[in-house]
Amino acid sequence: MCRIGAIKSKVPVHPSKALHLMLPQQEGYDNSGFAMVMQDLYGVFSQYKDKPLLSMACTREGARLVEEYMDKHHFTQLAAWVPVPDKQPNLNIEALPFYIFRNYDYPEFVKEPEAREALLLDTRLALRRMLEETGEGYVYSFWPDVLTLKEIGDPRDIATYFHLWDDNGCLLAKNIIVQCRQNTNYDIVRYAAHPFFLQGYTLCANGENTFFTKNTEFQKSLFRGYIGFESDSQNFLYTLHYVLHELKWPISYYKHVITPLPFSELAQRPDRDVLMTIRQSLAHLEINGPNTIIAGLPDGRMMTCCDSKKLRPVVVGGDGEMVAISSEVCGINEILPNRDTSKDIYPNEREVVVINQDLEVERWKQ
Template sequence: MCRIGSIKSKTPVHPSVALNLMLPQQEGHDNSGFALVMQDLDGVFGHYKDKPLLSLACTPQGVQLVNDYMEEKGFVQVAQWVPDVDRQPGLKIEAMPRYIFRNYEYPEIYRYRSPEEREDLLLDTRLALRGLLDEGNNGFVYSFWPDVLTLKEIGDPADIAVYFRLWNDDGRLTARNILAQCRQNTNYDIVRYAAHPFFLQGYTLCANGENTFFTRNKEFQKSLHRGYIGFESDSQNFLYTLHYVLHELRWPISYYKHVITPLPFVEVEKRPDRKVLELIRESLTHLEINGPNAIIGLLPDGRMIACCDSKKLRPLVLGGDDDMLAVSSEVCGLNAVLPRRDAARDIYPHEREMLVIDNDLAVRRWNQ
């Protein structure tokens, strides 16, 4: 089992807040890894929000491969932040030699292209870099997108935080939206790509649980989009379906829940929208998920979502105050970062419910 959590704040917060949310839940994970995605960045990245940010971990040879590729394609580096890591002995971390976070200017021919063309460029660039680094085991590229930073590592979450100095809030690394998970993907091979959260074209998702329809989801998704690759974790299916429903089909967010956990046929028959629900189930039945899970997602516009499986077999709770909301697998996480909140207002989403947190921290509850 793993534990997941997220922070949404009106003012930028440091990753240490997400760490304090996650570590009280330590008995629910196995100390095999830590990963986070930060969106709506401030600090050292605050002046580069419109410039795509490349997040990667690699070898020195990998750095050179990336440099050569980006130069060849016309990307111009405009900023870089390299973590000042703490290499003290005894830390339980399988560190990569180099960690790089770079902002680039778009190639000149793309500076006046449509947003859709730029999105495709960033996706194709990330996929190309991934293939390039995979060839000689030279590293991992996690995201290439404006105003998004991704960090993933294998080891003890507390030691990973020490290594990257994530306990030290010096104001350089902050964001208004953070998704985090403590645990590597130990159901399959332990690789950095398997660690949640997962990211694709502005969509971020992490999950706690299992998807017993993994093979069915995977085989169908492979045919839907070139960006649906890897499948190092069964939870990647949840991200790809989120992306497909919202980005490719351009459906309202409420339909995501209908796709992954469709209502029973006997209930659908009684509804005025039954024809729509029947068509969704008929056309996208291979995107249905099964098994115990809880999901937290982050959309390109900054909204955050949360939902559970159709039997509510994994815990999830939302709580907060006027300045910050948090979603956590366990309430002890909320107690750690929001001790003065009104706990009576905490929300435990049920099996038919989708929570949507707007950018003003208003919480909308939608029922199937």
């Protein structure tokens, strides 16, 4: 069973903080990888917060192909951070030759925000397709102020490899969503590691989605960015994106889509017409199975909720300067030992918890 975690802080934090959140939660052979999405970046990227940042891992040929593609499509390179790895012997990491984090400026002729969003998505999809065809690398995100790092191996060794223990001020962010396990149930595919990212939405899931097939069959027709489906947890992200970004519904309706209320409870609600209609039309986006999710939204808010039977745990704790969300409380105890634990929140099966930019916690029952 994987564990998931997230940190939202008023002061930018290093990725090591996320590792300290995750490592105490290790059980058995959970720690088979490391993947994180950082949002609201500081350090080397602080000057380029409004410029899209490409996160990828590739071969030399892959790097050349991407450069050629970006030039051809009028993206101007502004800055790049290429980590110099610490190649100690005996590190448990399946590293690729290059990790590239590069800021670009938009092509001049694309000015409207919506057109830019579409362009960034289409570019990422095109790069992914290109690299997949040649087997030369992986592109994880291409979005302003968002960095994604994923690798296979022991998270401690991966952190050593990328100097994440050094806290050297290069990588800093106010929001980090993290997970330390590869998809051990199936062949290990880098794209199958959470968190997943799409147009500003980041999502990590712990558990199982037994409606994977019906979700996937439906999502494929909803939006061109809903691809891959290497993991049943991608369904959660795509539905989040669909409800908030495509349908533009308020966030409270996400939970109604993935774990709708039973019909008997719906019938008692004053807003039953709306909820019934949603349940009907989005029946194929319902999620079943034991699971918990942590999501990051484009505006920096974070959200967590769990399945309607509460078969997977999640806990939220904070000290006013930082809020952490984690599968198990031991992780939060590690990084926030002095918080008031009586204020920890263990969301119930119908509850949604949202943390806003001021670290205010909003919670409601669906």
